[in-house]
Amino acid sequence: MDPQQIFCHNPACPARGKVGRGNIGVHSRKQNRYICHECKRTFTQSKGTVFYRLRYSCEIVTQVVTLLAYGCPLQAIVAAFDIDERTVASWQQRAGEHCQQVHQHLVHHPRDLGQVQADEIRVKYQGGIAWVALAIAVPTRLWIAGMVSSCRDGALIRRLIQ
Ligand SMILES: [Zn+2]
Known part of the structure; x- marks a missing residue:
């Protein structure tokens, strides 16, 4: 503690x-x-935290939520851990809501981005080409923005910067 x-x-x-x-x-x-x-x-x-007022240990809840995050079927978790399906569903809901709060606190909060890396790539599709411009904050590897345009020009980059 x-x-x-x-x-x-x-x-x-x-x-x-x-x-x-x-x-x-x-x-x-x-x-x-x-x-x-x-x-x-x-x-x-x-x-x-996600573990507030739960009857199961933090370790069990963490294992179950991790398995769900990796795509493990709900029925497999119910069979392996002998936990009610509604309980597992409520843990998943709680974990998702908590992650959303953490995301909003850490990502949606305006802050200095530090170094931002921007680049564009040429994408071929059936019947034409497109340019996709991307911007990533270097320290956090957070994908900030993406723009698609039919031509590679200053307007594409200006929209990306905005
Ligand atoms: Zn106080």
Whole structure:
């Protein structure tokens, strides 16, 4: 348990969402609970994660969600782990919603992109050619934009930059 990596989830707390301020302490190692010294609320280690209030261990849930992500059939997971189909479906839903929140926090947040690499490729298709321009943020390998045009010109690059 590392209180320096944890933040308070209480919406009414002035220290909500702030990591490393020193306001979080260990409340109970046995129950995996932290305490916020700012608002005096305690909360479990899994608060704000996919594992919050689940009856199964983090390891089992992680294994099941990983198998789902790699395309393992739901019926195979139900047979192998002896877990109800609706439970597995709810874990998948929770994991997807959590990933969406993480994605929105990390990707949709406006930030300095650093170095951006842009390039275009010529694509042949039946009856013609097209130019596809792509832009990628170098530090994160995040695909930022893509444009398609019938000709390779300044207008294609300007639209890509926009
Ligand atoms: Zn708090």
